[in-house]
Amino acid sequence: MAPPFVPADLIGRVTRDVERSALRARNGVRYVRGTHRPKLGVTPKDVVWRRGRAQLWRYRGGPVRHGPPVVIVHSLVSRSYILDLRPGTSTIEYLLGAGLDVFMLDWGVPDERDADNTLETYVDGHLPRALAAVRRETGATEVTLAGYCLGGIMAMLYAAGPNGSDVRNLVLMATPIDFDAMGPMVAALREGRLEVEDLLDETGNVPADALYSGFYMLAPTTEIAQKATLLEHLWNDEFVEAYQAMGQWTRDHVPFPGAAFRQVVQQLVRENVLTTGAIRLGDRVVRLGDVRAEVLVAMAERDGVVPAGATEPALGLVGDPRRRHALYLPGGHVTFGAGKAARRHTMPRLTQWITSHSDARPDPEEAGCKSAASSPQTSPPSNGSWRGSPSTIGPS
Amino acid sequence: MSRPLWLEVVHKVERTIGEPVESAVRSDTYFDVVARVTRARRKGINLVEGVSRRCLHLVNLPAGTDLRRVREQLGRIERRLDEITDELAGG
Numbered sequence: 001m002a003p004p005f006v007p008a009d010l011i012g013r014v015t016r017d018v019e020r021s022a023l024r025a026r027n028g029v030r031y032v033r034g035t036h037r038p039k040l041g042v043t044p045k046d047v048v049w050r051r052g053r054a055q056l057w058r059y060r061g062g063p064v065r066h067g068p069p070v071v072i073v074h075s076l077v078s079r080s081y082i083l084d085l086r087p088g089t090s091t092i093e094y095l096l097g098a099g100l101d102v103f104m105l106d107w108g109v110p111d112e113r114d115a116d117n118t119l120e121t122y123v124d125g126h127l128p129r130a131l132a133a134v135r136r137e138t139g140a141t142e143v144t145l146a147g148y149c150l151g152g153i154m155a156m157l158y159a160a161g162p163n164g165s166d167v168r169n170l171v172l173m174a175t176p177i178d179f180d181a182m183g184p185m186v187a188a189l190r191e192g193r194l195e196v197e198d199l200l201d202e203t204g205n206v207p208a209d210a211l212y213s214g215f216y217m218l219a220p221t222t223e224i225a226q227k228a229t230l231l232e233h234l235w236n237d238e239f240v241e242a243y244q245a246m247g248q249w250t251r252d253h254v255p256f257p258g259a260a261f262r263q264v265v266q267q268l269v270r271e272n273v274l275t276t277g278a279i280r281l282g283d284r285v286v287r288l289g290d291v292r293a294e295v296l297v298a299m300a301e302r303d304g305v306v307p308a309g310a311t312e313p314a315l316g317l318v319g320d321p322r323r324r325h326a327l328y329l330p331g332g333h334v335t336f337g338a339g340k341a342a343r344r345h346t347m348p349r350l351t352q353w354i355t356s357h358s359d360a361r362p363d364p365e366e367a368g369c370k371s372a373a374s375s376p377q378t379s380p381p382s383n384g385s386w387r388g389s390p391s392t393i394g395p396s
Numbered sequence: 397m398s399r400p401l402w403l404e405v406v407h408k409v410e411r412t413i414g415e416p417v418e419s420a421v422r423s424d425t426y427f428d429v430v431a432r433v434t435r436a437r438r439k440g441i442n443l444v445e446g447v448s449r450r451c452l453h454l455v456n457l458p459a460g461t462d463l464r465r466v467r468e469q470l471g472r473i474e475r476r477l478d479e480i481t482d483e484l485a486g487g
């Protein structure tokens with residue numbers, strides 16, 4: 001039976017539609033003009049170490065309630081502000097709010113000076129020095145090392161190496177292990193339909209626009225649906241801001257250093273060596289089973305860039321089998337830093353795992369310190385007493 | 397909240413067009429074309445750079461390729477300096 005006609009409802013709906021139309025017009029003009037773009041990656045931070053284009057940032061937060069410090073190793077192909085996208089939807093902000101001391105190793109924007117950089121440059125050169133800087137800054141002897149995407153590979157190779165004993169926890173976020181399970185662009189490189197030399201530019205690196213085109217061409221028409229959805233929600237300031245932030249990050253890639261790219265294509269893509277559990281790095285063989293840390297393998301169920309199937313083999317290869325943990329998250333590749341699923345699932349669950357594998361420090365409030373940090377939406381246990389079982393943390 | 401009808405239609409149309417396009421861009425032919433276009437583009441850039449380099453050198457000015465080479469050398473010097481710094485710090 002149809003609901004009875006109520007004139008007040010009709011007036012209410014008309015009023016709402018008129019108001020939304022006015023807001024759509026205002027936001028539409030702002031969007032087209034490119035004004036009112038959200039500021040991205042704004043959590044205050046200090047540069048505590050740098051080498052070449054690489055920088056180590058220490059985020060300013062409130063009192064530190066958990067140790068060891070968390071060091072995030074970012075990918076080589078994208079911008080690290082995905083993990084600090086906007087205030088209120090920032091993974092960094094969430095970790096700080098939980099009382100963690102957070103560092104980010106950002107590789108910067110490579111140019112011709114970085115064309116000779118190999119994986120060894122990052123894993124054996126930059127990473128140990130950046131971690132030494134963390135130790136100097138904090139006095140800590142151990143770290144929680146978290147790598148995102150290709151950054152996870154570098155974090156893992158470091159943790160499996162001779163200096164890896166200072167890694168207490170290793171968090172692999174959307175980290176590819178089985179490159180046979182990756183998307184069509186990787187398949188084209190594997191099968192030789194695309195050659196490395198085809199993709200390098202005059203600087204000796206893979207240009208950022210080639211990487212953007214590669215990701216864009218995975219689903220070239222989805223932008224139509226996205227733009228239509230934007231039009232529908234144009235009245236909603238929050239939606240428009242989130243859309244612009246995501247759009248900017250998606251288009252904002254960085255060049256991939258040529259020598260590292262050659263290595264990735266040959267060893268990781270064509271030989272798929274990580275699935276064997278060992279990789280040659282310089283004059284040594286790194287065995288993934290040599291990782292001594294607690295390992296969290298976090299993967300997104302709808303990740304179209306690094307499918308969960310490409311990450312899952314880490315659960316059988318990295319570290320001690322009794323110290324491996326799986327975290328399946330709803331959402332796509334960016335669920336580690338953006339979107340509703342990130343706020344509802346990724347940030348709380350990732351933070352909870354880290355704090356539960358960290359030591360609680362004396363509550364600074366009790367010691368008379370005043371918190372300057374913003375609180376996260378949900379707080380993990382602050383005493384570090386929670387211990388997850390060494391098993392899968394499934395989706396809720 | 398459910399999507400309005402017009403948006404449903406746009407999404408359906410997008411998928412109707414998108415699925416064949418996505419399968420096309422995963423094909424061998426697509427990657428062959430990409431490789432050819434990339435090589436042709438590089439040849440074109442090299443040609444233009446060669447001409448402009450000769451013109452600039454005629455008037456004794458550095459070309460972009462010269463600057464690039466200098467930056468590459470700077471990169472090598474930078475790396476060597478880092479190594480020396482580390483050696484000194486370690487020693």
